[in-house]
Amino acid sequence: MPYLSIDRARRAAGREGEAWRPSVLTRPAGGVEVVVEVCPQARALGVRPAMTIGQARASVPTLRTWPYAAHQNQVWLERLAGWALRFSPIVEPVYPNTLLLDITGCARLFGGEEHLAKQAVAGLARSGLQVRAAVADTVGAAWALAVNTTSTLSIVPVGQTSAWLAPLPPAALRIDARLAEQLDMLGIRTIGDLLMLPRATLPARFGSQLVLRVQQALGEVFEGVVPYRPPDIPMARQIFDGPLAEPLPLRAVIERLLTELLEPLRRSGRGLRRLACVLYRERAAPLVIVLSLTRTCRDTGHVGALLWPRLERTDLSAGIVGVTLLARRTEAFGSMPGDLFDRREPMDIEAWGNLIDRLVARLGCEAVVRPRLLDDYQPERAFRYVTVAQTGGAPEEPSAGTPQMVLPPRPVRLLPRPLPVSVLASAPDGPPVWLTFRGRGQTVVGACGPERLETGWWRGADIRRDYFRVTIDTGEQYWVFRDLNTGRWYLHGLFA
Amino acid sequence: MSALVSTMPFHAPGVYAQSHARRAPLLDAGQPPPADKMHVGRSPDHRARLAELTRQIASLRFHWRVPSRYCPTGVAWLDTALGGGLLTAAVHELIAASDSAPAYSLAMRVAAQAAVGGKWIVYIDTTRDLYPPALLALGVPLGRLIVVRSGYGAEAFWAAEQSLRCHAVAAVLLPLRNSDPLSVRRLQLAAETGGGIGLLICAGLSGGATFAASRLRLDCLPGRGVARRVRITVLKQRAAGQSPDPLIVEWPDAADPMSAYAVSVDRSSAPCCRPGG
Numbered sequence: 001m002p003y004l005s006i007d008r009a010r011r012a013a014g015r016e017g018e019a020w021r022p023s024v025l026t027r028p029a030g031g032v033e034v035v036v037e038v039c040p041q042a043r044a045l046g047v048r049p050a051m052t053i054g055q056a057r058a059s060v061p062t063l064r065t066w067p068y069a070a071h072q073n074q075v076w077l078e079r080l081a082g083w084a085l086r087f088s089p090i091v092e093p094v095y096p097n098t099l100l101l102d103i104t105g106c107a108r109l110f111g112g113e114e115h116l117a118k119q120a121v122a123g124l125a126r127s128g129l130q131v132r133a134a135v136a137d138t139v140g141a142a143w144a145l146a147v148n149t150t151s152t153l154s155i156v157p158v159g160q161t162s163a164w165l166a167p168l169p170p171a172a173l174r175i176d177a178r179l180a181e182q183l184d185m186l187g188i189r190t191i192g193d194l195l196m197l198p199r200a201t202l203p204a205r206f207g208s209q210l211v212l213r214v215q216q217a218l219g220e221v222f223e224g225v226v227p228y229r230p231p232d233i234p235m236a237r238q239i240f241d242g243p244l245a246e247p248l249p250l251r252a253v254i255e256r257l258l259t260e261l262l263e264p265l266r267r268s269g270r271g272l273r274r275l276a277c278v279l280y281r282e283r284a285a286p287l288v289i290v291l292s293l294t295r296t297c298r299d300t301g302h303v304g305a306l307l308w309p310r311l312e313r314t315d316l317s318a319g320i321v322g323v324t325l326l327a328r329r330t331e332a333f334g335s336m337p338g339d340l341f342d343r344r345e346p347m348d349i350e351a352w353g354n355l356i357d358r359l360v361a362r363l364g365c366e367a368v369v370r371p372r373l374l375d376d377y378q379p380e381r382a383f384r385y386v387t388v389a390q391t392g393g394a395p396e397e398p399s400a401g402t403p404q405m406v407l408p409p410r411p412v413r414l415l416p417r418p419l420p421v422s423v424l425a426s427a428p429d430g431p432p433v434w435l436t437f438r439g440r441g442q443t444v445v446g447a448c449g450p451e452r453l454e455t456g457w458w459r460g461a462d463i464r465r466d467y468f469r470v471t472i473d474t475g476e477q478y479w480v481f482r483d484l485n486t487g488r489w490y491l492h493g494l495f496a
Numbered sequence: 497m498s499a500l501v502s503t504m505p506f507h508a509p510g511v512y513a514q515s516h517a518r519r520a521p522l523l524d525a526g527q528p529p530p531a532d533k534m535h536v537g538r539s540p541d542h543r544a545r546l547a548e549l550t551r552q553i554a555s556l557r558f559h560w561r562v563p564s565r566y567c568p569t570g571v572a573w574l575d576t577a578l579g580g581g582l583l584t585a586a587v588h589e590l591i592a593a594s595d596s597a598p599a600y601s602l603a604m605r606v607a608a609q610a611a612v613g614g615k616w617i618v619y620i621d622t623t624r625d626l627y628p629p630a631l632l633a634l635g636v637p638l639g640r641l642i643v644v645r646s647g648y649g650a651e652a653f654w655a656a657e658q659s660l661r662c663h664a665v666a667a668v669l670l671p672l673r674n675s676d677p678l679s680v681r682r683l684q685l686a687a688e689t690g691g692g693i694g695l696l697i698c699a700g701l702s703g704g705a706t707f708a709a710s711r712l713r714l715d716c717l718p719g720r721g722v723a724r725r726v727r728i729t730v731l732k733q734r735a736a737g738q739s740p741d742p743l744i745v746e747w748p749d750a751a752d753p754m755s756a757y758a759v760s761v762d763r764s765s766a767p768c769c770r771p772g773g
Binding site: 351355356363368369371373385395396473477 | 598615616623629632641654661719
């Protein structure tokens with residue numbers, strides 16, 4: 001999977017049309033953002049790794065950039081390895097972008113090696129990945145082919161490994177870049193050339209690594225695949241004799257399974273953070289209810305209270321034939337992120353966590369948010385809401401990142417989008433003296449301003465506004481601005 | 497028997513009303529027990545009744561009321577007029593007579609004062625126009641503010657009720673189009689359980705009776721320049737018997753200088769004045 005990191009970033013970004021622009025991953029180095037990985041489209045337009053972002057933008061103005069996140073790639077590769085366990089019990093994720101599968105004896109179950117490989121490739125492609133796959137007798141040969149091919153799938157017939165390897169460059173044998181360069185300088189351009197050399201002289205001239213890699217590729221030395229073991233997910237399962245469409249017996253079963261699931265957690269001193277409840281149906285895809293908790297919990301009653309409303313909204317008419325509860329995420333119990341010198345009662349922390357869980361369970365994850373101030377002069381961009389699910393339920397102290405800009409007072413209510421108003425101003429750049437708002441003309445008796453904001457040009461939308469805080473004759477105060485680009489007036493906020 | 501009843505550690509009319517409605521009549525703590533009930537415990541029938549009463553009392557402990565205290569509003573003159581501020585463990589209605597009457601600012605100031613002990617503030621964002629950068633100047637700890645985005649209606653009330661019931665919440669702010677007495681009653685009971693302060697910001701005038709502990713009305717008055725003049729009328733107040741006269745306040749933007757501003761009492765629409773000026 002040569003573009004695993006970029007594919008992951010694109011997948012996370014969603015929105016197909018937007019995401020398929022030429023893309024690069026960048027990492028800060030020495031004060032500038034440096035390109036780390038390049039997608040094929042960007043490479044075709046001349047972007048190369050180790051360029052600064054400015055150079056890259058100069059050649060491709062529409063370039064999309066994402067921060068390089070090594071840890072997330074690793075996590076995703078491991079998740080893919082867990083997924084690939086359906087093809088073979090022996091799967092090894094090789095960082096940064098490769099999965100090794102030992103399919104000895106497994107191909108029969110999928111109707112041959114080719115069918116197995118095609119299914120695997122199709123599965124990975126469905127999750128938005130660009131895949132290069134190879135099936136060969138040895139790990140080394142499969143690796144060399146997968147890295148040096150443009151086709152999605154290549155299959156080496158049994159016993160023809162050396163013939164398939166011969167035209168490939170020696171670098172495909174997983175050797176050091178320096179060694180590859182050395183071989184290239186000596187005119188050894190293909191593995192075929194390399195195999196022509198007397199094997200006994202190789203260690204003395206190039207070190208033992210090269211011979212080992214050659215032998216591994218040809219199957220003279222055994223190379224195993226280190227099996228990946230997915231993390232053990234505590235689970236509890238119940239299969240019914242017949243389909244069940246009544247919520248009450250289902251509830252009783254889930255209650256028992258919850259106790260069964262939480263009991264081992266309690267003994268190991270852990271608590272639940274995320275629960276998945278899978279309801280299997282006859283002749284239909286299983287229903288999955290995922291419950292995220294803001295803090296570790298092992299109280300059956302609390303988890304049940306969050307689960308029942310979700311269950312009530314689920315359509316059970318198709319008949320449920322089985323239930324599985326999976327503890328998707330567990331943590332050491334009582335590890336509530338908090339202050340060492342927290343003076344609040346522990347009971348308060350628990351009550352607070354329960355409240356957040358209830359709100360999230362009923363209103364949805366997006367509805368329970370906390371504000372974060374941003375360092376931006378454009379008023380509507382000076383803050384952003386982050387969901388509690390992202391930040392956790394612990395109090396946040398204003399950090400060093402909190403903007404310390406000293407700005408004129410801001411209104412408590414800011415309209416989601418500025419409302420056009422008609423205005424009479426005595427001077428071209430001056431404050432308004434008359435304002436028509438909601439069909440009612442009002443005399444402006446006092447105005448404070450202008451506060452000129454010119455910002456956002458780097459986002460493509462150039463914001464140029466003159467803000468005034470106006471007091472009208474009834475004593476109400478509004479925050480209005482004149483758009484300097486168009487000359488129109490807008491009402492933006494209420495000093496409420 | 498009489499000893500048992502008089503040890504009940506609360507005097508909450510609301511609690512009694514509930515229990516009367518649901519269960520067999522329970523003796524009122526304020527009245528002496530009737531003469532024929534004095535010799536309980538002698539017959540099995542009485543013993544059963546005693547056990548039933550004990551069970552009822554045990555279940556009543558769940559309705560333990562958090563004692564009220566005054567939470568300062570940050571407006572010194574208003575605090576004086578209200579006898580110390582707004583009551584905690586209660587719901588208050590702030591009526592904004594016009595769109596930009598400073599009911600939001602007042603509610604935020606009260607919430608900031610209530611949250612001093614490290615508790616949380618929950619804002620139910622029914623209007624979708626809260627601007628958090630402005631709250632910093634009002635002293636609101638943004639690290640302990642949760643915004644619940646919901647429409648008007650049942651979900652907003654449900655979220656407010658759940659939040660008020662929680663001991664970790666100091667204040668719940670709920671902007672409303674109009675208040676419905678039954679919902680306010682539910683919120684009031686929730687506040688009595690949780691001990692927080694509920695602030696209903698009502699747009700427009702609401703004439704009917706309310707279960708809220710107090711009802712304040714804020715009107716903008718014509719002023720000069722940037723200084724805002726606001727008339728605060730206390731329409732209802734549970735704690736002190738008589739409602740104070742309307743106050744006229746010069747409303748500043750930041751939290752601190754509030755008490756420095758002078759206020760006049762609106763007996764005959766007297767002009768606003770500053771001390772020594």
